Amino acid sequence: MRPQVLLVFMMFYEECNAMLRGIAHFERSHRPWQAYIDDEAKAETDPGWIRSKPWSGVISRHTTPAMVKECKLLGIPLVDLSDTEPYEGVPKIRPDNHALGHLGAEHFMERGFRKVGFAGFSNCAWAHERRDGFLEATKLGGVGCEVFEVDYPGDLSPAWDQEQTAILAKWISGLPKPIGVQACNDMRAFQIMAACQEAGILVPEEVAVLGANDDAIRCELSFPPLSSVATDPFQSGYRAAETLHKLMTGEPLESSYVRIDPRGVVSRQSSDVLAVDDRNVAAALSYIREHACSGLTVDEVLKHASASRSQLEKKFRKFFGRSPQAEIRRVQVDRIKQLLVDTDYPLKRIAEFAGFEHTEYMSVVFKRLSRITPGEYRRRHQQNVKRG
Template identity: 45%
Template structure:
């Protein structure tokens, strides 16, 4: 047993998922280990193992697919944990990675709950993790008696100038051929951005005609999309905990064979944003009305204004909403406002008066009454809970 092990973490630190992994490992170390840690946040050691290995490490956790690093580290009897999502099982290096089949299942379940009948997948055909996510999605759909269209090209590794633009042009042509409304799962959030851009090129409305779901929940990328992107999060907290616990066990004297050769971590629940914030509605007036409500609920839009915009009477709009959505337009307006209030309470420090003004309420007292009626908690209590969960990394 080593009293103060020297541990190197090798990953590309500019990726949000990897930053979250660092936070997860820091949390594990704080309560469970006494490591001296070096963070190779440019993954230089993956490309140049000798540069890293000459420093005399006791353990390495690596998120990169570097066969050379793992082989040379094991030759030097350095304990290694492999967090790369490439499917390769490296001798003597317990592997921890996402359960990509389960991620595909989660995407199918999300769309099925919204009533979609047409499905598609967009990914990278040369990446195992993408193919696994595709296979899980198709497997779940097949079990439900549904079929799936697929668009795949090869990921170039390092993006070439013009590469994404060419991809989006081909996607736009493919999207035109799909029956609408269609639900598309993409292999990750980057690919989802491509699909959203292609929808703009093809003049297809998201989510009314094309609902898009990403994977990994890269929050910055998801919020940069227009509309904002729904995504399936990898359980980074558990991902990191298993990796840290496995390394700590080996450093304390357990043989690597006592641990699973590969541990697959199931995903969390879908984070729903506007790209899938809709039911599959085949009535064009209702679909258009839903879009208007989601875009303008916080600007004070009324049911009368919605009906006028979609060129039908209020009574007919009410009737069609209850048929296709299962609730009234007014309830949908309130739901959109409350979702925005929740986001602002969790992510900003705006006062309740500012939140009320920015979500279409003249008085913060009335906003609080509506919010509590629909959520069972006050805005202040919701904010406190959200901040507490964020502080715990949840």
């Protein structure tokens, strides 16, 4: 008879779905299970779920003391995937939050930021770990860091979100610019970006913003798209399944407390900038990023940046080694690459979205800057996806 395994996950979280894919990947290559997914995590509040069947094992992303007690009482092996301190006698798989903070700080320092900040939660241990990793890396890099923390109430409400936006706007307004700010998670990063908008602060030109966990759909829907340090929930799920398999078969565990390394920084527009301490250049960059694919001209950029052509040319070459026109083309080419990879649009449609009137001219510009045709770029990416 196949082992009866209870999986306690809230499946509306992207992270939980990735963990379940990792569990499924392990299960397919080992002894098959009869898995039941508690996809609303009802077992988190109702211990009766643990008593509802003679489970062979449980993997939970939403572990509680009551769940731990019930599993121990019934002799059911439990593997905990929640990002909290471990329960005694319960194997724990969780992200390496200290390493995550390190990666965030290094991301900013690589972009030339000499001033950074961290916004977290004062009552969450995982947020403390991310903060401490961030602070350790900035100290080693000789970079000054500002920290802002509040208590997280445990649930996000519109009223609390609005209150936090105002509080963060006041904090960010008093920070030196340019600055890179990492949030303890993506939700906090969204609040930082809303605070910047409320305070009239440019993202990323004045404040570069970096989240954590990489909830990809949310990050892509934000404006500008949010950079984030990605954890590895797939690997977490795989290791949890491996651990439960050993518990159910009586194999010894190498460790009952496993930290999973983050996958790295997924860089999007919110932090895709070099630190520039010049308001005219920052304004020009912001305008280019927003309008480059709408037939933008350098003359329009000059009006928005309140600078002469010679001034702006000189400053752009100083900071970036290229002209404003070249920056417009760079942004357009980045947009073309994204459309080639993420859509199956024909080149004519892509040219329209990237701000080119003629497909042929778009292809010439793309090949000049990328040293490859748009068609070849798309084919190479598709081959990489198939190999992955």
